[in-house]
Amino acid sequence: MQLKQHRKMILGLTIGYTLLILYFLFFAFGRLDTVDQITEHTFMFLPDSFFRLPDISELLHPALMDLVGFGNIAAFIPFGILIPLLYQTSFIRFLTGFILSILILETIQALTFLGSFDMNDVIQNASGAAIGFGAYKLGFRTKNDWRNIAAAGISSVVLLLGVWGVFGIVDQVFTKEMGPFVAINEWKDSTGNPSRGTQRYSLSIGGQIVEPQYNVYSIEGKMKEAYTYTLGNKEEIYLYLNYGIPDQKESHGSIRVAVDGHEMLSVYAEAQRHEANMSEILIPQAHELTITLEGNATLWDVGFREMVYFWN
Known part of the structure; x- marks a missing residue:
């Protein structure tokens, strides 16, 4: 009985969080106000700046795009935790299904003029989900729910910081800078x-x-x-x-x-x-x-x- 209640609660959280993400994907940031001004579908298949995340100084005085870049990863971490709690699945199967879902949502965004299809977003969203799945594997190892939640939360932060650091290094490696005069x-x-x-x-x-x-x-x-x-x-x-x-x-x-x-x-x-x-x-x-x-x-x-x- 308790297991069913837990499952219903997790399912409710998953549905509610999914609806919240869908709102931001399709309706937030004034998308409905600008839809009549867009006349062409935007598809960006070649990723070019998905490693570019704001550094600490930029987050202290963030611009909208800084928050969007960081949020593209952080906002999708919960899916990597909630979905495995609902369904037993392997990492490959989970990530494959998640990427297919994001590809569909990005396509709908472009076709409805409520956004664009951006491969950068797909990669960043998938990175967030992968972090969440790793946090689930590291955190949910005991029968104590609160201990598991705390461990998964800490694991999420540690993994996010690790990915953030790796992305920063890779971005610097592949980004050109102005040389000396x-x-x-x-x-x-x-x-x-x-x-x-x-x-x-x-x-x-x-x-x-x-x-x-x-x-x-x-x-x-x-x-x-x-x-x-x-x-x-x-x-x-x-x-x-x-x-x-x-x-x-x-x-x-x-x-x-x-x-x-x-x-x-x-x-x-x-x-x-x-x-x-x-x-x-x-x-x-x-x-x-x-x-x-x-x-x-x-x-x-x-x-x-x-x-x-x-x-x-």
Whole structure:
């Protein structure tokens, strides 16, 4: 009799918690208010950031997406405990059935415009359920219900922290970060000869004194000059360059930046006048960088930062 009562209570908890999760999946976060504005189904089959969970500092001042990312795992832990309490099952069978259920729910979300099909969510939800199943196996080993519940709760926290830590390490391993600034201090001019630019010196632009830190490039006594730099097939770099017309010179000149023959930036003196400007250009992939100067245009502190993995 007591066993039946326990089973009914667990079944009631499972049904109630399932309804709560379904509410968040289909109706929370203002989904009904935006459904009329969505015109296309969204299916994201390729996971890309499921290892990205907020760190402790982000959780102290969480944004909505931080809570969603962490909740995608934590909210599904109870299923890994409740379902095995109702039905004797193996880990593989449980996880397979759970993943199939989540896939169906994600598909319904996309088809009803109440969300999107996101493989990241599937992986995170399944990770939460797997943590719960592990907590069930570690916690429910005695005949004392309260002791089992306490042990399962502690196991859930420990396993969640472990998965959180592993996800953080894997995310860092596979996430590129901005590398150090690399100044470009040697070019080849239009004749193919090396050119290190002019020696660094102070500039007065727009009434302000500018002190270049790395390099200065101008074409004193020439009308036009093209400088090239071989990047060596680098991927995902940010090119930085400062430019302007010195105050003591006539506002005449231009700057053009091209990567492998494709123009990325074109600036004329008429637009900039005597003002110091800075450009940041994202270059997805490049072999050769060419910067063409005309007239009195002056460049300084030219360089790049590359997106690299931490081991590089």
